[in-house]
Amino acid sequence: MRDPDGQLVCCHADISDLIATQLRPGDEQPWQPSAVEMDPACELGSAIKRSPTNTGPGLDDIRYPFIRYWWKEKPDSLKRLVHYGLTNDIPDWHSAEVVLIPKADKPRYDIVKSWRIIHLLPTIAKVVERIVLLRIAEHVVLGQTQFGSRRKRGVHDAMSVVFEFLRHNEGFKCAMLSMDVEGGFDNIDIDLLCNFLTARECPANLVYWVRRWARNRVVRFRFNGRMSKPYFVNRDIPQGSPLSPFLFGAYVADSFEPRLRYSPSVRTVVSS
């Protein structure tokens, strides 16, 4: 791996530090237990059902089949744990093992930006995040032409918008521009995100939950068969959480909403 100055970095600890700069780690913050009022986790069954079976476990090494088994055998105890986690938060759920996955079609892989930083979070924490996702998605209204990371929307929905637009404007001079957001999950400002959620009528307890969820995260990098020292992150949202794509969508929603208005002879659509 090479640092930004082009110097070769070989030591495991140094490479970890280099990768950690992407996440901009901070100092360890003292854990301050704080409760937030949350409804009972009625969506637990649905959240477990939606969870995939083949994803990697977090540091606790508990996999989804075990959660399913638990849900089948002792649903009450699981419900109690999830409700406790929702309201009071559990420090261990903030710990993630981070693995690196190479991004496709990069000319060189000796720089950190060519690797995707994926957080392997505890599976039970991801179930709780799915519950929160369901609740937030119920309240937060995103644009009609925003398709990414939203339930019941997919590539074909986005394509149908493009198709309908081209079809509807046959005879006009049509053009299409494809653009890509620089950065992404690593550049999300949590305070701004919470403000956007509030502006989009997300209930205050869920906004507080998101703020709490994004803080006090501990990550350890695993590569070359070894685990790094812990790094403390208090910003951004983890790539690998089921909640992150939706929050990212809410964060960038305004960027994809056209504000400019033209004469009736100009028709525009901005989709994402």
Next chain:
Amino acid sequence: MDDGVILVASDSRDLTRYTMAELFKDCDRVARCRKLGFSTIKTKWIGFGGTTWEDLDIDGELLMPVKDLRVLGYRFNVFLNMSSHVSYWLDRGLGVRRRISALGRRFGSDGGLDAWCTYRLFQAAYLPTVYIGLEFVTDFSSYVKRIQVHINDCLRSLFQCPMKLARNIMLAEFGKPPVDIQGRYLQRRCYSRMINYRYCDDHPWFGTIRGDWEVEGMMAYPMLSDKIATTVPSFNVSKDKELAKRLFYKAYEDAVLVPDLLMIYTDGSKSNKGTAVAWTTEECGMTEGARAFATPSTWSIVECEIFAIVAALRDVRLDFDGMIIIFSDCIPAIMCIELMEPEGESAGMWEVLTLLFNHFSAVRIC
């Protein structure tokens, strides 16, 4: 998720380019306020309708148009028209068909009449590629025909026998002929229709439809839950002119007395010279407004009538929470709205119609 598409159409190339650049800059400006941004390195654009597009000027940086652009896995090429694009997308299905055949050959299959795996592959790989991949064009009957022909070719090729024989054997082996499977996918036209209504979540009318598709034999009816029953328009359709007249006068009398009642009368007309629509709006017995528009001559009378309803509703202020009664003399148009079926190829109007319906709490169409 982190990429976007800007589509612009206008009557001149320069205007289109200018608008697109302005929109891009606007999106970028907002993204930069969020510590993000759109990189011009990864930005590509394509101009349709000829290849003589000049460069796009984004703050002094010139972006050349590309001839071939891939968006979400779908290819757009300046040299192809929409029909050719559909052919290209169908060819992707052809690739899957060849791969299924190759897999069959590798495992010693001469055809696949008795190959359960061929059936599964056909169902799991080919149909989703072709039908689901192209369901956004299934509102257009000419494309549906082509897709159907493609599927039939695939069946013949994979099972290496005439269609009827393939169907009979499948029926005997699995209790389900392939045509049933195709029919099931074709019902996804309802999906396309629902897209025109712009999605379940935004439109509570359709909140329960998509869940139903998980059920075998997908049938998409406009199902209603208790929660949203009040927002659904009611329909009175009658061919009896006397009855319609009585309804009209009754509503007119009510309109004078009841302050929160709005009456809209719409009409569309079609002649050899063209088509036009007109409507009047009356509140408290007073005519609030009357407007008329010429519409494209290709529109049918039903389309005109629907457009008149849409345009009249658009004129109503969005915070109006009283009862709206719409009178129309075109039964097919009312039936279309009631059954939620797109008329011809003008499905885009439905989107507007539904959007507007969602703003009003009580609409009655007579």
